[in-house]
Structure formats: structure tokens, C-alpha cells
Amino acid sequence: MSETFSAQKYLRDIKPPFCAGCGAYTVTNVFLRAIHELGHENLDKFVFCSGIGCSAWIPSPHFKADSVHTLHGRSIPVATGIKLMRPNVNVVVFGGDGDIVGIGLSHFIHAARRNLDILVIMVNNMVYGMTGGQVAPTTPFKTKTTTTPYGSFEHPLDTAKLAVTAGACYVARWTTTNTNELKESIKKALNMKGFRFIEVVSQCPTAFGRRAGFKDAGEMLKWFKENAVLIPLAEKMSESELTTRIVVGEFIQRQRPTLVETVYKTMEEAQKQVEN
Amino acid sequence: MKKHSTNTRFWQGNEACAEAAIVAGCRFFAGYPITPSSEMAEHLAKRLPQEDGIMIQMEDELASIGAIVGASWAGAKAMTATSGPGFSLMQEGIGYAFMTETPIVIADVQRAGPSTGQATKCGQGDVMQSRWGTHGDYTAIVLSPNSVQEMFTLTIKAFNLAEKYRTPVILLADEIVAHMREQVSAPLLETLEIVNRRKPKTDEKAFFGLEEVPPMPAVGEGYNIVATGSTHDEYGIRVTADPIPHRKLVERLNHKIQNHADEIADYETYNIDHCEVGIVSYGCTSRSIYEAVENAEKKGIKTGFVRLRTLWPFPEKAIKKLAETAKAIIVPEMNLKQLFYEVERAACGQARIIPINKIGGGELITPEEVLAKIEEANKE
Numbered sequence: 004m005s006e007t008f009s010a011q012k013y014l015r016d017i018k019p020p021f022c023a024g025c026g027a028y029t030v031t032n033v034f035l036r037a038i039h040e041l042g043h044e045n046l047d048k049f050v051f052c053s054g055i056g057c058s059a060w061i062p063s064p065h066f067k068a069d070s071v072h073t074l075h076g077r078s079i080p081v082a083t084g085i086k087l088m089r090p091n092v093n094v095v096v097f098g099g100d101g102d103i104v105g106i107g108l109s110h111f112i113h114a115a116r117r118n119l120d121i122l123v124i125m126v127n128n129m130v131y132g133m134t135g136g137q138v139a140p141t142t143p144f145k146t147k148t149t150t151t152p153y154g155s156f157e158h159p160l161d162t163a164k165l166a167v168t169a170g171a172c173y174v175a176r177w178t179t180t181n182t183n184e185l186k187e188s189i190k191k192a193l194n195m196k197g198f199r200f201i202e203v204v205s206q207c208p209t210a211f212g213r214r215a216g217f218k219d220a221g222e223m224l225k226w227f228k229e230n231a232v233l234i235p236l237a238e239k240m241s242e243s244e245l246t247t248r249i250v251v252g253e254f255i256q257r258q259r260p261t262l263v264e265t266v267y268k269t270m271e272e273a274q275k276q277v278e279n
Numbered sequence: 280m281k282k283h284s285t286n287t288r289f290w291q292g293n294e295a296c297a298e299a300a301i302v303a304g305c306r307f308f309a310g311y312p313i314t315p316s317s318e319m320a321e322h323l324a325k326r327l328p329q330e331d332g333i334m335i336q337m338e339d340e341l342a343s344i345g346a347i348v349g350a351s352w353a354g355a356k357a358m359t360a361t362s363g364p365g366f367s368l369m370q371e372g373i374g375y376a377f378m379t380e381t382p383i384v385i386a387d388v389q390r391a392g393p394s395t396g397q398a399t400k401c402g403q404g405d406v407m408q409s410r411w412g413t414h415g416d417y418t419a420i421v422l423s424p425n426s427v428q429e430m431f432t433l434t435i436k437a438f439n440l441a442e443k444y445r446t447p448v449i450l451l452a453d454e455i456v457a458h459m460r461e462q463v464s465a466p467l468l469e470t471l472e473i474v475n476r477r478k479p480k481t482d483e484k485a486f487f488g489l490e491e492v493p494p495m496p497a498v499g500e501g502y503n504i505v506a507t508g509s510t511h512d513e514y515g516i517r518v519t520a521d522p523i524p525h526r527k528l529v530e531r532l533n534h535k536i537q538n539h540a541d542e543i544a545d546y547e548t549y550n551i552d553h554c555e556v557g558i559v560s561y562g563c564t565s566r567s568i569y570e571a572v573e574n575a576e577k578k579g580i581k582t583g584f585v586r587l588r589t590l591w592p593f594p595e596k597a598i599k600k601l602a603e604t605a606k607a608i609i610v611p612e613m614n615l616k617q618l619f620y621e622v623e624r625a626a627c628g629q630a631r632i633i634p635i636n637k638i639g640g641g642e643l644i645t646p647e648e649v650l651a652k653i654e655e656a657n658k659e
Contacts (some may be wrong), residue, residue: 017516052349060442064516069498072507073345074375080309080342084349084357085498087333088307090498110345113338154529166477232468264335264558 010035013046014065024220026179026205030126031061033182037189043257049093050085051247054078054107056099057133057207067098076107079114082121090263092101093193094120100127102139104162108140111162115169115198117262122192122199125162128169128207144246147214163202172197174254178204178227181251188253197261204249286465292430292457293318293360296386296450297326298465299434300358304473305384306332307357309346310510311339311365315397315454316388319360339364344372345383351381352506354497356438358384363392365403367412373447374413375508377532380487380495382441382448384434389453389562391639401454401640403562406617409449410591416529418536420543421449421591423561427461433588440543445492451590453613454641455563459497468473488513488528537592544594547586551597554583556656557605557630559598559622561587564611564644571649580657590618594655595625602626607656611635611644631656
């Protein structure tokens with residue numbers, strides 16, 4: 004680190020669209036801090052993909068970098084085409100829970116299965132925030148949203164566990180109160196290959212907190228702090244005890260042949276066969 | 280690379296399309312299996328890796344079109360192939376490619392719809408979907424091959440148009456031209472015109488405006504591209520509420536194609552200056568008109584035709600010309616009147632427009648059926 008950290012160095016001079024108290028500010032700041040600590044003077048070696056939703060605006064148009072702001076749910080397919088044809092760039096996907104594991108769920112699973120070399124940072128605010136606060140696949144049971152006025156009658160998806168099962172090389176979950184752990188996870192993930200997934204449980208005071216019974220962003224952060232539980236402790240808790248908890252930590256770290264490696268190896272083999 | 284000693288081939292239509300894609304410079308294919316287009320994916324799965332290219336089978340058509348858009352932004356020429364149901368799923372992605380000015384090629388091998396319909400049987404029911412399938416104001420470039428030879432030549436043309444205008448181009452094939460086998464004369468590479476997208480100069484920053492077709496950089500080249508399907512300014516920065524930037528962008532995207540409709544229009548004509556009965560046809564259906572016209576002429580009926588290789592933008596000048604001489608124009612289609620109304624519109628009441636429609640079971644409209652209609656039209 005040659006100089007002190009300044010997020011502005013990596014950002015365009017455009018006013019961010021996020022509400023006061025939004026967790027996207029924290030995620031932006033922590034991500035750029037990780038970039039700085041890894042010694043990147045700029046974001047020239049990165050390509051960012053995002054879909055539709057509030058957190059899609061974290062990289063696009065704000066990061067001074069290549070960014071492709073895609074359709075709702077399709078950031079991972081677009082990232083697939085980019086990474087395969089430009090294996091030397093670091094592809095990072097930012098997206099919300101609705102984008103990544105609602106409408107885009109199958110791409111998420113298949114990218115983990117293929118071990119596509121990308122980092123996916125999912126900002127999980129447990130709601131469809133941009134459209135005004137509708138229930139999401141990640142909304143806790145019994146939570147009031149605009150489309151569940153009597154409380155949600157569905158159970159949320161554990162995306163971190165899903166990513167592990169599907170084959171991801173690195174999976175971590177933190178809340179926006181775990182800024183240091185999150186930053187270290189991002190740094191670690193950026194130095195790894197294969198499919199890497201970091202879920203950030205984040206506050207949306209406007210579209211989620213208000214209806215779910217939180218006065219402001221501060222109350223939500225307090226909720227995160229009080230209910231976050233590290234993996235080793237969570238393993239000792241019963242399923243019913245865990246329903247109201249947020250399990251945080253690193254779920255897996257492993258190496259598997261990555262998609263870029265297997266695709267280019269196949270290409271070599273195909274060309275050898277032709278020569279023979 | 281396997282060098283071919285001669286340039287005459289005996290190919291299936293889907294194979295000809297796949298080989299033409301390689302000739303055109305395509306190095307990335309993403310697709311999802313669907314009859315009757317799958318041979319394209321199968322052929323490219325074998326051939327692309329030999330040519331430093333990549334074929335990947337995605338989890339669905341939404342992912343397929345997403346992946347080729349990504350590959351195109353990574354600097355590659357990219358394509359996908361599908362049929363009706365998959366083509367429907369790709370429509371949002373086609374709109375995205377249009378809005379972000381991403382050159383891609385989509386081959387839609389038509390089968391009998393709607394829905395699953397008759398999956399292995401030919402149809403021409405996607406004519407209007409290829410024009411109007413995505414939402415919002417949009418102008419499509421759609422090419423219609425009627426032989427294995429044209430599966431080859433029009434695929435190259437599709438890539439060239441996509442690169443020239445920075446827009447998605449649809450090769451609207453059908454089960455018959457895709458599955459039949461014919462002799463193809465594959466022109467030698469040196470004799471072909473291959474168009475590549477215009478790259479920006481190092482200091483250029485406007486990749487989404489200022490010019491009719493702006494230059495296109497690739498990601499990873501240090502241009503700090505901001506690509507978005509939302510309304511954006513010349514630099515890619517989103518403008519989500521102001522009316523003027525939206526008008527400016529969407530009008531330019533449409534005009535950059537519409538203003539060149541005459542250049543894009545590609546069709547074959549026969550005797551259109553001296554005919555009493557005219558035919559407008561395209562794709563597999565047009566294969567029956569040659570014999571019908573020959574036999575009509577033997578019977579002393581002055582017959583002419585316009586056979587469309589470009590469906591969209593609709594080559595209306597050619598139709599208008601035909602309508603000036605012909606008293607009646609027959610439009611044979613393997614759908615329930617799709618291009619018919621477009622012909623009627625272009626004819627401006629100058630000629631009576633007569634449909635021949637046949638759907639189901641992949642049954643072609645025969646030369647005899649066309650001839651019968653020519654005779655009928657001539658009597659009236």
C-alpha cells in the first residue's frame with residue numbers, strides 16, 4: 004500500500020442512487036478497500052457484470068472500469084462469455100438476492116457446477132428493493148413485505164450452502180457489520196481461481212426494514228449483530244434455533260479444475276487430434 | 280486447421296451454417312439443444328475448438344444469448360442457434376443486444392408452432408416474431424435462406440451486417456433448408472468480403488452515440504466501457520428519466536438500420552417488369568415457385584416473382600415495383616398469413632394479394648398448388 008485509501012480514486016464522479024443508510028455504500032467501500040489493499044492502482048484488470056436491482060448499480064456506472072450492466076438475472080451468463088473469451092481479466096459479478104438467486108438462480112448453480120472463474124458478490128437485502136419491497140427467495144419466514152402483507156408463508160433459500168453443494172471453490176457469508184471479515188474474504192477470493200461466492204447480508208431500511216418493523220438502518224445493523232452466528236457455533240445449534248439467525252463465516256475453500264482450464268485444455272486436445 | 284482441397288461440399292443446411300460461421304470469423308457459440316437446430320451446436324462443438332474457438336452448451340436459451348453477448352463484448356464474433364420455443368426465450372436478450380449495440384447472430388430454424396407444436400416439422404411461423412419479438416421500439420435485420428448454399432452465404436452476410444451495424448442479426452431458416460443436404464460451393468476465403476466491427480482509437484470514449492454506428496471496443500482493453508440495456512448517453516451513462524436522451528438513442532438505433540434498408544435489401548427477381556401474375560415468397564416455400572412459374576409460362580401466363588433473402592427491413596420497393604405490373608400477387612407461406620399483410624401494405628392497392636397457406640406435418644406448398652393459384656388469379 005503506497006498511499007492512503009481513497010474510494011474516489013476508483014469511482015466516477017456520479018451521484019450514487021442508493022437511499023440513506025443503504026448497505027450498498029458499505030459494500031462499495033469495503034470492496035474498493037480490498038482492491039486498494041491488494042495493490043491495484045486502478046480497475047483496468049477487472050470487468051464487472053451486474054444485472055438489474057439496486058446492487059447492480061454498485062459497479063455500473065460508478066466503477067472506473069469496464070462494466071456490463073445486463074438484463075435482470077443474466078449477469079452470470081454474460082460473465083461466462085466474457086471470461087471464456089478473455090481469460091486474463093478478473094470478472095466480478097455484483098447482484099442482489101433477487102437477481103442472483105431469484106430470476107437468475109439456475110445460472111448461479113450452473114456457474115458453480117462448471118467452476119466458472121468469476122467472483123460473485125451477492126448483496127442480500129432479503130427483498131426486491133428497487134421495485135418497492137416485494138418478497139424475495141431470501142426473505143425470512145413470516146416477514147411482512149408489500150406482497151406478503153400477512154407475513155411471508157415461504158421459507159428462505161440458504162444460498163451459501165447451495166453454492167457449496169453446487170461446487171463453488173470459495174463461499175463466505177458476512178453481514179454489513181462484519182466489514183473487516185468481508186474485506187479479507189474479498190481479498191482472499193480475488194486471489195483464488197474458480198467460482199467464488201460471497202454473500203453480504205445487507206440492510207435495506209427503505210423497502211425492507213420499514214415494513215419488517217425496523218425504525219431505521221441502525222436498528223437493522225443491531226439486528227445483524229445480535230443474530231449473526233459464526234459457523235462453528237451454528238453447527239451446535241438446532242434447526243429451530245437457527246431460523247432466526249444469520250450464519251456467517253467461510254463455508255468452503257477448495258481447488259477444482261476451473262472452466263477456463265478445462266475449456267482451453269479441450270481446445271488443445273481437439274487441435275492435437277486434427278494434427279494426428 | 281483442416282484445409283479443404285476443393286471448395287465444393289455436400290452439406291446439410293445446419294452444417295453449412297456452422298461452417299460459414301467459422302469462415303465469417305465466429306469463435307464463440309453458446310446454445311441449448313432444440314430440434315431442428317441442434318446439428319449446428321453439434322457441428323460447432325467439434326469444429327470450433329479446432330479453430331481456437333469455444334462452443335459451450337448452456338443451461339437454457341436465456342443463458343445462451345447472454346453468453347454470446349458477453350463473448351461479443353470480449354471482442355469475439357459470436358452466435359447461437361435455436362428454434363421457435365427457444366427463440367421466444369431469447370427475445371429479451373435480442374432487445375438487450377439491440378440496445379447495447381452488440382453484434383451477434385441468432386439462427387432460428389423454424390418449426391411448426393405455437394408452443395411445442397410439431398417439433399420436427401417445418402413451419403414459417405416466426406416471421407413476425409423475428410420482426411417484433413422483443414419489447415420496445417426496435418428494428419430487426421432478418422435474412423431468409425432457401426437452400427443449403429444460402430445457409431452458407433447468408434450466414435456470412437448475417438455476421439457482416441451484425442458487425443457493420445453493431446446489431447443482432449437473425450438468420451431465419453426453417454427445418455427444410457436446415458435438414459436437407461445439397462451441394463454447396465463454398466467460395467474461397469480470399470474472395471469473400473468479411474466485415475469486422477470498427478474499433479475505437481485509443482483516445483475515443485463515445486461508444487454509444489455521436490456517430491450513426493459508433494466504434495466498439497472490447498472489455499479488458501482499458502477503455503472503461505459502460506454497457507447497459509437502460510437508456511444511456513453516448514458514453515454509456517444511464518439516463519433513466521429524461522425524454523430527450525431516450526428519443527435520441529432509440530431513434531438512432533432504429534434509423535441506423537432503416538436508413539440503410541435499400542443496402543440491406545437482398546432479393547431475387549424474375550420478370551417483374553412484364554408479368555400479369557406475381558409471386559412473393561421466401562425460405563423453403565420459395566423452392567416450389569420456380570417450377571410453378573415455368574409451367575405457368577408454358578400455359579401462356581406472364582408470371583414474375585420476388586424471392587426475398589432479406590425479410591426485415593421489408594424490401595417494400597421491390598414489392599411496389601411488382602405491384603405496378605402484376606394485377607395479382609400470390610404469397611405462399613407455411614403459416615397463417617404473416618408476410619401477406621406486409622406485401623399488401625407495400626402493394627398500396629395496386630394489385631390483388633392472394634394467400635396460399637399451409638401448416639402442419641411439415642407439408643410443403645407444392646409447385647402444382649402454386650400453379651393452380653396462378654391460373655386462378657390470371658382468370659379473375
